[in-house]
Amino acid sequence: MLTTQQFTNLLSSEWHEFLKNEFNKPYFENILKNINYAIENNILCPSLKKIFRIYNELNIKEVRVLILGQDPYHGPGQANGFSFSVEKQTKIPPSLNNIFKEIKADLNINNKNGDLSPWVNQGVFLLNSILTVESGKANSHQKIGWEKFTDLTIELISKYNNNVVFLLWGKKAQEKEHLIVKEKHLILKTTHPSPLSSYRGFLGCKHFSKANHYLLKNHGITINWTT
Numbered sequence: 001m002l003t004t005q006q007f008t009n010l011l012s013s014e015w016h017e018f019l020k021n022e023f024n025k026p027y028f029e030n031i032l033k034n035i036n037y038a039i040e041n042n043i044l045c046p047s048l049k050k051i052f053r054i055y056n057e058l059n060i061k062e063v064r065v066l067i068l069g070q071d072p073y074h075g076p077g078q079a080n081g082f083s084f085s086v087e088k089q090t091k092i093p094p095s096l097n098n099i100f101k102e103i104k105a106d107l108n109i110n111n112k113n114g115d116l117s118p119w120v121n122q123g124v125f126l127l128n129s130i131l132t133v134e135s136g137k138a139n140s141h142q143k144i145g146w147e148k149f150t151d152l153t154i155e156l157i158s159k160y161n162n163n164v165v166f167l168l169w170g171k172k173a174q175e176k177e178h179l180i181v182k183e184k185h186l187i188l189k190t191t192h193p194s195p196l197s198s199y200r201g202f203l204g205c206k207h208f209s210k211a212n213h214y215l216l217k218n219h220g221i222t223i224n225w226t227t
Contacts, residue, residue: 002035002039004024010049011056014060015052019153022149027145027149031132031149035051035132043134043135043137045074045079046072046132051132054081063125063161064122065215067084067127068168069084070129071132071139072133073093074137075136079133082117085114085115085117095193105204107209111227112227114227115227122221124223127150127153130150154179154180158179162184163185163214163219164186165186168189170192188210190202
C-alpha cells in the first residue's frame with residue numbers, strides 16, 4: 001500500500017514545496033485511494049513513476065507554453081506522463097495526428113513520432129487536468145480529485161511567470177481560463193484536436209506560429225515543434 005509520503009516523494013522538490021499544503025486534504029487522500037486500487041489491480045495508467053513526470057521535467061519558472069489535455073491515454077503502453085504524447089514506437093493517436101497536421105500546415109514541419117519530449121525540453125508544459133486513468137476506461141479517474149490539484153498547478157504557473165502561452169483546446173480546457181491572469185499571458189483557444197471536432201476550428205488555427213511570435217517578442221526564443 002502506497003503511503004502519502006511515498007507518493008508525494010515522486011514529485012520534484014520544487015513542486016513538492018509549492019503543492020505540499022494539498023497532500024493532507026481529503027481530495028488528495030481520495031486520489032491516493034484510487035491509485036492504490038489501480039496498482040493492486042494492475043490497471044494504472046500511466047505507470048506510477050510517470051504520473052508526475054511533467055512536474056519533474058520542468059520547474060515552475062521554466063514554463064514557456066502550457067498545453068492542457070484531459071486525461072491520459074488508456075490503451076496499453078500509450079500514456080507516458082505528458083498530455084497528448086506517446087512513446088516513440090507507439091502508433092500516433094488520432095488527436096496527436098491532427099496536432100501534427102496543423103503543425104505541418106502552419107510551419108511546414110513533418111513529425112514522424114509521437115514522443116513530445118523535445119517540446120518539454122524547451123519549456124512546453126504538457127499537462128493533463130486528470131493525471132491518471134484505469135486501463136481501458138476513459139475518464140475513469142474523473143472527479144476523484146485531480147482537477148483540484150491541476151487547477152492549482154495552472155494558477156501557480158500563471159502567478160509566478162510572465163508571458164506564458166496557454167493553449168486551451170476544447171470546452172473542458174477552456175473552462176480553466178479563469179485560473180489564468182489574462183493581463184500577463186497569451187491565451188489561445190480553439191476546438192479540441194479530436195477527429196470529432198478538429199475541423200470546427202483546430203485545423204487552421206495557427207496556434208504554433210502564433211505562440212512562437214509571442215515568445216520571440218517577449219522572451220527572445222521560439223519553440224522548435226519538431227519531435
